[in-house]
Amino acid sequence: MATSRLFRPASRLLLASRSAPALRPVFRATVAVPSIARRGYAEASGIKEMTVRDALNEAMAEEMEQNEKVFVLGEEVAQYNGAYKVTKGLLDRFGDKRVIDSPITESGFCGLTVGAALAGLHPVCEFMTFNFAMQAIDQIINSAAKTHYMSGGIQPCNITFRGPNGFAAGVAAQHSQDYTAWYGSIPGLKVVAPYSSEDAKGLLKAAIRDPNPVVVLENELLYGLPFQMSEAAQKDDFVIPFGKAKIERPGKDLTIVTLSRCVGQSLVAAEELKKRYGVEAEVINLRSIKPLDVEAIVNSVKKTGHMLAVESGFPSFGVGSEIIALTCEYAFDYLDAPPARVTGAEVPTPYAQKLEEMSFPTEELIVQYAAKLLRV
Amino acid sequence: MLSRAIRRSFASPLRRNAFVPAGRPAFRMVTTDAASSHADKEAVPKEDDKPFEVRLSDESFETYELDPPPYTLSTTKAELKQMYYDMVAVRRMEMAADRLYKEKKIRGFCHLSTGQEAVAVGIEHAIEKTDHLITAYRCHGFALMRGGTVKSIIGELLGRRGGIAYGKGGSMHMFAPGFYGGNGIVGAQVPVGAGIAFAMKYNQKDAVTLALYGDGASNQGQVFEAFNMAKLWNLPVVFGCENNKYGMGTAASRSSALTDYYKRGQYIPGLKINGMDVLAVKAAVQYGKEWCREGKGPLVYEYVTYRYGGHSMSDPGTTYRTREEIQRMRSTNDPIAGLKQKLLDWGVVSEEELKAIDKEARSNVDAEVAEAEEMPIPDPTGKVLFEDIYVRGSEPEFMRGRIPEENFYYTEADMGNEQTPIART
Numbered sequence: 001m002a003t004s005r006l007f008r009p010a011s012r013l014l015l016a017s018r019s020a021p022a023l024r025p026v027f028r029a030t031v032a033v034p035s036i037a038r039r040g041y042a043e044a045s046g047i048k049e050m051t052v053r054d055a056l057n058e059a060m061a062e063e064m065e066q067n068e069k070v071f072v073l074g075e076e077v078a079q080y081n082g083a084y085k086v087t088k089g090l091l092d093r094f095g096d097k098r099v100i101d102s103p104i105t106e107s108g109f110c111g112l113t114v115g116a117a118l119a120g121l122h123p124v125c126e127f128m129t130f131n132f133a134m135q136a137i138d139q140i141i142n143s144a145a146k147t148h149y150m151s152g153g154i155q156p157c158n159i160t161f162r163g164p165n166g167f168a169a170g171v172a173a174q175h176s177q178d179y180t181a182w183y184g185s186i187p188g189l190k191v192v193a194p195y196s197s198e199d200a201k202g203l204l205k206a207a208i209r210d211p212n213p214v215v216v217l218e219n220e221l222l223y224g225l226p227f228q229m230s231e232a233a234q235k236d237d238f239v240i241p242f243g244k245a246k247i248e249r250p251g252k253d254l255t256i257v258t259l260s261r262c263v264g265q266s267l268v269a270a271e272e273l274k275k276r277y278g279v280e281a282e283v284i285n286l287r288s289i290k291p292l293d294v295e296a297i298v299n300s301v302k303k304t305g306h307m308l309a310v311e312s313g314f315p316s317f318g319v320g321s322e323i324i325a326l327t328c329e330y331a332f333d334y335l336d337a338p339p340a341r342v343t344g345a346e347v348p349t350p351y352a353q354k355l356e357e358m359s360f361p362t363e364e365l366i367v368q369y370a371a372k373l374l375r376v
Numbered sequence: 377m378l379s380r381a382i383r384r385s386f387a388s389p390l391r392r393n394a395f396v397p398a399g400r401p402a403f404r405m406v407t408t409d410a411a412s413s414h415a416d417k418e419a420v421p422k423e424d425d426k427p428f429e430v431r432l433s434d435e436s437f438e439t440y441e442l443d444p445p446p447y448t449l450s451t452t453k454a455e456l457k458q459m460y461y462d463m464v465a466v467r468r469m470e471m472a473a474d475r476l477y478k479e480k481k482i483r484g485f486c487h488l489s490t491g492q493e494a495v496a497v498g499i500e501h502a503i504e505k506t507d508h509l510i511t512a513y514r515c516h517g518f519a520l521m522r523g524g525t526v527k528s529i530i531g532e533l534l535g536r537r538g539g540i541a542y543g544k545g546g547s548m549h550m551f552a553p554g555f556y557g558g559n560g561i562v563g564a565q566v567p568v569g570a571g572i573a574f575a576m577k578y579n580q581k582d583a584v585t586l587a588l589y590g591d592g593a594s595n596q597g598q599v600f601e602a603f604n605m606a607k608l609w610n611l612p613v614v615f616g617c618e619n620n621k622y623g624m625g626t627a628a629s630r631s632s633a634l635t636d637y638y639k640r641g642q643y644i645p646g647l648k649i650n651g652m653d654v655l656a657v658k659a660a661v662q663y664g665k666e667w668c669r670e671g672k673g674p675l676v677y678e679y680v681t682y683r684y685g686g687h688s689m690s691d692p693g694t695t696y697r698t699r700e701e702i703q704r705m706r707s708t709n710d711p712i713a714g715l716k717q718k719l720l721d722w723g724v725v726s727e728e729e730l731k732a733i734d735k736e737a738r739s740n741v742d743a744e745v746a747e748a749e750e751m752p753i754p755d756p757t758g759k760v761l762f763e764d765i766y767v768r769g770s771e772p773e774f775m776r777g778r779i780p781e782e783n784f785y786y787t788e789a790d791m792g793n794e795q796t797p798i799a800r801t
Binding site for chain 2: 107119
């Protein structure tokens with residue numbers, strides 16, 4: 001497994017040049033950067049641009065500064081500065097007591113951080129990617145998520161599991177899976193999926209502070225993207241409450257419920273829908289998967305009468321299925337058409353580029369399917 | 377090994393080793409004789425709390441890359457009596473669980489530790505409440521020794537509101553001061569235990585963590601992952617394999633390429649211990665605690681013991697071993713009978729006193745079991761069902777029931793305050 005990590009394109013690039021900016025052109029070449037994210041350098045005073053990677057880094061640094069119990073443990077988080085440079089500089093700042101390189105033993109180090117959390121510390125357990133966390137999923141679910149309930153509420157576990165999840169470019173089946181539905185189904189866990197830099201900082205800080213086990217599902221392709229950070233978000237007390245979705249783009253004709261990287265794609269698609277058909281789509285960034293903001297979905301559907309879920313996981317028993325089910329349960333009477341979903345394809349992610357493109361939602365596909373749903 | 381070099385000249389007169397395989401030199405074996413320790417009757421003081429020395433059998437330990445613990449143990453009459461009381465209480469409680477299970481009052485899984493009492497009791501008499509312990513699903517004895525009450529443990533088995541986990545955990549999930557529970561996933565508690573030790577080191581606390589697992593779990597990959605990190609980071613943890621000879625129904629030799637579990641740490645020093653002799657267990661754990669306190673890192677212990685009953689209540693325990701083997705262990709190696717014999721031999725107690733202790737332990741346990749049976753079950757309400765999934769005050773707005781009408785809204789109920797994390801001492 002170590003070898004497969006080594007030969008991952010992203011890791012290899014990082015090995016060659018350790019600076020984050022060098023990565024961006026590569027990511028741009030393979031990924032369409034949502035125009036909305038590219039737009040707008042600091043206009044109003046106080047607003048700053050920051051990449052998701054830096055926002056995550058800032059969140060951890062601030063929480064470590066404020067709470068001695070917080071430490072970061074994971075593969076390559078310290079001397080290597082993080083496989084994706086998310087933990088860059090933390091070792092120099094906080095020392096090797098609090099920023100710890102672990103051996104490549106997911107089950108073991110995940111269990112170890114869970115034990116540390118049971119004993120009262122607040123670990124941030126980084127997985128190089130959530131694909132590798134499958135080796136540790138027993139510890140996340142059986143040891144972390146269930147212990148509080150099984151103890152009758154006398155044994156809490158304040159721990160944050162974080163790392164990149166879901167689609168990444170050109171890394172084939174074992175390194176491209178989206179685990180949102182897996183973790184989102186577990187009572188006892190809280191699960192968040194940040195999209196922008198504000199999301200990343202606010203949700204990760206909230207996760208570290210939350211007394212329960214929280215899974216933070218980041219996305220590798222978002223790490224290098226710059227987003228605007230409001231003045232409030234730049235402060236060290238900025239947290240985003242769990243269970244509240246964000247309306248990224250208001251609209252009256254169609255509700256697009258989406259998360260993580262698909263938020264960017266949906267925003268681009270929404271602009272295109274307006275341009276081509278004059279349709280105003282409302283884009284809801286879920287931010288939090290568990291708890292899920294059903295109210296925001298229902299309120300939006302009340303207004304638009306149409307719901308399209310966009311996510312990149314496997315279709316069966318997925319986030320899209322859940323959103324459709326909830327929409328039918330709570331907002332059926334407001335729907336003017338059956339709710340629909342755009343998801344990843346039911347296929348182990350192929351390596352070849354054109355085949356890979358067919359496996360995940362694209363902006364064009366979202367536009368076309370939304371148009372079909374709206375009969376425009 | 378050094379242990380052999382300083383081997384004592386006298387041989388235990390009561391050596392009855394049931395596990396000597398043919399062709400293997402007997403001097404290398406750890407005995408499972410529960411009555412192998414020795415004290416001079418004349419040296420036993422009159423006072424209950426005056427220390428005196430007990431000599432352990434030279435077959436109490438085998439070492440791996442380690443100097444053996446001292447073969448002498450300082451104890452008092454009061455402590456010996458307490459140890460005896462504790463073992464009787466644990467067994468009485470397990471027997472009560474056995475009865476309640478057969479009466480169909482206990483549901484699901486129930487793993488009893490009858491025969492293994494010396495391990496839980498010996499460990500408890502060697503560590504402090506500020507030390508930590510985590511074990512697998514055979515956890516009732518440990519829960520009791522760490523400070524759980526018979527009433528709360530049996531209450532939990534019966535699924536009562538007054539159970540140690542309020543009826544939410546059942547047989548395998550109990551928490552007490554310095555006790556991070558049973559874990560129902562074989563081997564998963566071992567890295568978690570290393571993590572508890574990690575937290576102690578992080579907080580610069582002078583505490584040892586005991587991470588216990590069975591001979592069955594010893595082959596789990598994450599056990600070795602935990603060994604690696606514990607040694608790498610010099611964690612104050614004593615890993616402990618309770619070798620009761622069978623992982624469920626598979627004999628150790630049928631599951632493990634190397635059945636010397638104390639050598640499984642490879643780069644971690646190990647100690648094999650007569651787990652039927654409560655005094656040997658105490659001496660070993662005391663030694664391990666001191667070892668960790670001195671910052672020497674982890675140890676791997678193997679407690680050689682025996683389970684009288686089946687793996688769980690559904691296992692008669694006789695398809696993979698002979699009735700004779702069980703009978704032989706019960707009649708010749710029983711930890712309670714062994715200590716009893718020594719207490720009488722050494723004149724620590726008279727026959728009558730011992731009977732009184734027996735009677736006291738039994739009546740105390742029986743009374744608490746009876747109380748537990750009277751405890752109410754949890755109210756079958758949404759509030760009780762959904763409480764404590766998350767830390768109180770940090771719950772989501774609602775949790776979903778089987779149908780939307782059964783959704784439970786935390787905001788509409790008074791869930792009470794956050795509870796104190798009891799295990800963190």
